[in-house]
Amino acid sequence: MINLNFKNYLLRHLQVMLFTLGRIWRQPLASLMTFMVIGIALALPASLYVLLKNIEQVSTQWDDVAQISLFLKQDINDQKAQKLATELKAWPEITNVSYQSASKSLEEFRKLSGLDSLLDTLPTNPLPAVVIVQPDGKNLQADVIGDLVSRLEALPDVELAQLDMEWLQRLRSINETGQRGISILGLLLSLSVLLVIGNTIRLAILNQQSEIRVIKLVGGTNTFIRRPFLYTGFWYGTLGGFVAWITLLITMGLINGPINELASQYNSQFTLTWLSGSMMLFLPFTGMLLGVMGAWLAVGRHLSAIEPT
Amino acid sequence: MIKFTDVYKRYTNQYEALSGLSFELMDGEMAFLTGHSGAGKSTLLKLIALIERASHGQVLVNNQNLTRLPPRKIPYYRRQIGLVFQDHNLLHDRTVFDNVALPLVIAGENHREIGRRVRAALDKVGLLNKERNLPIALSGGEQQRVGIARAVVNRPPVLLADEPTGNLDPDLSRDIMHLFEQFNQVGVTVFIATHDLDLIKTMPYRQVILHKGRLSQQTEHSI
Numbered sequence: 001m002i003n004l005n006f007k008n009y010l011l012r013h014l015q016v017m018l019f020t021l022g023r024i025w026r027q028p029l030a031s032l033m034t035f036m037v038i039g040i041a042l043a044l045p046a047s048l049y050v051l052l053k054n055i056e057q058v059s060t061q062w063d064d065v066a067q068i069s070l071f072l073k074q075d076i077n078d079q080k081a082q083k084l085a086t087e088l089k090a091w092p093e094i095t096n097v098s099y100q101s102a103s104k105s106l107e108e109f110r111k112l113s114g115l116d117s118l119l120d121t122l123p124t125n126p127l128p129a130v131v132i133v134q135p136d137g138k139n140l141q142a143d144v145i146g147d148l149v150s151r152l153e154a155l156p157d158v159e160l161a162q163l164d165m166e167w168l169q170r171l172r173s174i175n176e177t178g179q180r181g182i183s184i185l186g187l188l189l190s191l192s193v194l195l196v197i198g199n200t201i202r203l204a205i206l207n208q209q210s211e212i213r214v215i216k217l218v219g220g221t222n223t224f225i226r227r228p229f230l231y232t233g234f235w236y237g238t239l240g241g242f243v244a245w246i247t248l249l250i251t252m253g254l255i256n257g258p259i260n261e262l263a264s265q266y267n268s269q270f271t272l273t274w275l276s277g278s279m280m281l282f283l284p285f286t287g288m289l290l291g292v293m294g295a296w297l298a299v300g301r302h303l304s305a306i307e308p309t
Numbered sequence: 310m311i312k313f314t315d316v317y318k319r320y321t322n323q324y325e326a327l328s329g330l331s332f333e334l335m336d337g338e339m340a341f342l343t344g345h346s347g348a349g350k351s352t353l354l355k356l357i358a359l360i361e362r363a364s365h366g367q368v369l370v371n372n373q374n375l376t377r378l379p380p381r382k383i384p385y386y387r388r389q390i391g392l393v394f395q396d397h398n399l400l401h402d403r404t405v406f407d408n409v410a411l412p413l414v415i416a417g418e419n420h421r422e423i424g425r426r427v428r429a430a431l432d433k434v435g436l437l438n439k440e441r442n443l444p445i446a447l448s449g450g451e452q453q454r455v456g457i458a459r460a461v462v463n464r465p466p467v468l469l470a471d472e473p474t475g476n477l478d479p480d481l482s483r484d485i486m487h488l489f490e491q492f493n494q495v496g497v498t499v500f501i502a503t504h505d506l507d508l509i510k511t512m513p514y515r516q517v518i519l520h521k522g523r524l525s526q527q528t529e530h531s532i
């Protein structure tokens with residue numbers, strides 16, 4: 001018996017679900033406009049999120065290019081420097097070491113600067129010898145690498161250890177700022193979706209005032225009256241979420257070409273990560289939640305005001 | 310079945326629509342509610358249907374004290390009252406069948422039972438062949454009969470009607486009144502507000518007469 005009642009209950013929900021979908025279907029233009037508004041509002045933060053995810057991915061690819069330059073003390077000769085380089089190579093957290101002698105540094109500087117005559121007048125070579133250390137890509141967290149840098153700097157032969165990763169850190173902090181910005185934007189746009197759906201439901205309630213009165217007169221509970229409006233919000237949100245997903249795919253498709261071109265110019269293997277699978281679930285689900293919530297708010301505010309007279 | 314004890318109804322504008330009203334309708338009784346326009350007939354029916362609440366006094370219906378009924382119980386209470394209005398109050402975008410089915414759908418009846426009871430009610434009012442029509446495709450008298458079918462479809466113990474024949478010609482009015490009599494004969498308590506004195510004086514039922522919100526007199530009528 002309980003089983004039968006439950007089946008009845010589910011059947012009634014299914015009926016209301018299809019009935020409200022039918023209502024939406026019968027006003028295609030107005031509904032489509034609502035879907036578009038919701039879709040665009042959700043697609044905007046989603047696209048930005050996908051882009052940021054991609055930037056993040058690029059920045060982890062570039063982790064291996066992080067390197068530490070060790071400027072050696074002036075009195076260290078070539079032999080000692082070579083020895084240091086071989087020693088360092090044995091450290092487990094270091095993958096690669098290269099050595100550049102002071103004279104090589106001077107030569108390079110001469111080539112780059114074109115200041116031959118000026119450099120000739122100097123009595124000694126002012127440039128230090130440099131050992132360039134490439135840390136293992138696995139230990140790149142800020143504190144681990146900071147520790148490595150200070151240990152290297154403490155070595156008796158080393159004057160100064162400098163981490164050439166500032167640009168990467170800068171990129172990361174830009175990325176972090178971006179993520180925070182997107183969270184705020186996403187929140188605001190979600191709020192606007194809530195309001196759009198709430199307003200659409202409010203209009204639907206006003207349109208059906210006389211119907212609501214009649215249902216109340218023949219003994220309809222608030223739960224019963226609320227149900228179709230909640231399902232209307234459900235459909236607007238879910239279908240709007242699908243529109244958002246399609247908008248996202250189109251946007252990504254449009255910028256994929258130029259990005260690939262850019263990547264190939266930099267000899268990079270980079271391709272856009274779509275996140276299309278998870279977004280296909282995430283966007284309609286978010287839309288659904290916002291839709292039901294917006295409808296709930298609208299119904300709560302307006303339903304009790306409509307009483308039979 | 311319906312018992313008013315010293316009931317007052319004051320609207321928000323301080324106008325006293327009903328004053329010191331006391332009367333009783335027995336279980337299974339049929340009665341008419343009459344009086345001049347503005348006498349308070351609709352107001353009285355609204356108190357029974359809990360569309361309005363009494364400002365003072367006690368209204369008892371089917372052993373329930375309406376002054377104490379909390380708002381969340383009102384829908385369930387209303388399912389025991391069949392309501393018929395002068396302007397039908399039908400849903401214009403739903404078929405005759407769906408309109409009559411509404412109280413059963415609300416009560417969560419199953420599909421088969423709904424179909425069976427709706428057809429029985431439509432059969433009673435003689436509209437079985439119009440179940441697929443929309444209300445606008447019906448005449449005024451037919452719409453009124455749809456409204457009656459909807460009011461009785463879940464077999465309420467009380468049937469209230471506010472000027473159900475207000476827009477109908479005498480023959481149709483007589484048919485409608487006859488319908489109410491039939492429901493009364495199967496035990497439903499029927500209370501009808503009406504202006505149609507010529508019609509009801511030919512019928513053997515009590516009249517509750519209002520005058521400026523007060524009980525004027527109660528008379529037994531017989532032909």
Ligand SMILES: Nc1ncnc2c1ncn2[C@@H]1O[C@H](COP(=O)(O)OP(=O)(O)OP(=O)(O)O)[C@@H](O)[C@H]1O
Nearest residue numbers: 320321322324326345346347348349350351352353
């Ligand atoms: N919602 C309301 N607010 C204020 N006053 C009201 C309201 N409803 C009715 N009234 C007043 O209460 C009095 C009784 O009205 P009611 O509708 O009960 O009369 P009635 O007997 O049904 O009249 P009629 O035969 O014209 O339908 C009237 O004077 C009316 O103006």
Ligand SMILES: [Mg+2]
Nearest residue numbers: 350351352471
């Ligand atoms: Mg009236």
